[in-house]
Amino acid sequence: MNLEDVAQRAGVSTATVSRVLNNIGVVRDATRERVLKAVEELKYYPNMHARALAAGSNRTIGIIVSNLENPFFLDVFRSLEAEANRNGYEVLVANTDYQVDRLKASVRLMIGRRLGGLALVVSEMDEALLEELAERKVPTVVYDVGTPRESIISIKINYRTAVQQIAQYLFELGHRRFAFIGHHTTLGPLNDRRQTFVEVMEHFAPQVEFRTVADLDGLAGGRSAVRQIYQSGFRPTAIVCVNDFMALGVLRQLKDLGLRVPDDVSVTGFDGLDLADVVSPALTTARIARDLIGHRIFESFTADAARLEEIRETLIQPELIIRESSGAVPVLTNVH
Known part of the structure; x- marks a missing residue:
């Protein structure tokens, strides 16, 4: 399958298909939906790094998150990026804004780059997408969504x-x-x-x-x-x-x-963001170890078979941190 096949199925130009896949330019919602539907039906993945791959394995990891404005997702990305850089890998990131269609489009773009691994740190998910990733044996880590499979590692929070x-x-x-x-x-x-x-x-x-x-x-x-x-x-x-x-x-x-x-x-x-400790009053929270999430994602793409079995499903326990923003019930609450 190629770009022309997708364009023909969707009834649009190849330029429009390219704009949709790369999430650039202005495209009507109805047109975008037709293109994404055609991409899904044809299982089209643009091969963007074929020449580079001919020389050997790809040392690029992809991570897709729900909301990069939320420091939680940024912390996970930075943890993964730091570990990846220390080991000679680079990291690509995409943002979905909690939209399943954007998740699908980003996954297809990432797979087209023939990544060394793909992390989905999202709250939205399409089960068919996970099945397709498993079918294609794409090394994948899912956070909070989906279940572990042969090529899919799961990280969840209690x-x-x-x-x-x-x-x-x-x-x-x-x-x-x-x-x-x-x-x-x-x-x-x-x-x-x-x-x-x-x-x-x-x-x-x-x-x-x-x-x-x-x-x-x-x-x-x-x-x-x-x-x-x-x-x-x-x-x-x-x-x-x-x-x-x-x-x-x-x-x-x-x-x-x-x-x-x-x-x-x-x-x-x-979540236990760093900001929660410096605001006034400091925020009572349940801390999630974002550094552990980033570490486990990278480890999932580089570990041997025995270690992969050990970490196939990780359940992280948040830690309750009591700070200044919580206290005994007030005797009287006034609203001005």
Whole structure:
């Protein structure tokens, strides 16, 4: 299959196919969908490094992430890149913005480069895409999505235990009105955190009241979610955030509302970003070892067969870190 075959199937020019595959220029959504559908049906992978490969194996690793604006994904990338550079490899990175179509397009571009390995550090996934990667025996690491297979290594986080610890900790501090702030809650790994929170709240019923809100992943999303909660009339004494990135926005919006953290409301995050330790108040969070994720990704592409079997499925346990943003339930909460 070549570019002309894809263009013919989609009913567009080869230039349009190229723009879609390289994610450049302006292409109508309907046209983009036709091209991506044709690419998928024909299983087309542009061979971008054929000459280089003729000389030997490719020492390039690809990593695709959901949101490079979120420091969590950037930390994983930098950890992988540092280890790769120390060993004479380079790393290519692509961003999906949580969109499955962009994930598919990026995977096809990466595979076209005949990489030494591909890491998918994403919350969105298409099962057919994983099946295709396994079929083609592309060395792949998946984070939070999919299951291990012959050529696919899995890294997952024990979100359930960490969310349960956070909720139990706040409950023991006397909190009885909770809010959960998340984003893209239809995606598996993100919904896991929300669903675990709901289950814990239901376990504590009827002693607790709670609300869940979703917005965009980021500072603005955290701020918007807080406005939604307080405009609804609900007054939580504890806010549990799906990640630190949104929690930073939450802290700012609470300050703008005249609320003190943790005197009026406690806030917790998730991920353990470096920023969480330097904001004021310092953020209580569940730390995920991003350096371990980067190390394990690189190791998966360079280890021998015996070691690969040992690390085929890795479950990382987050560590609860209690800081200044959480405290005992306030006697009275005022909203100005």
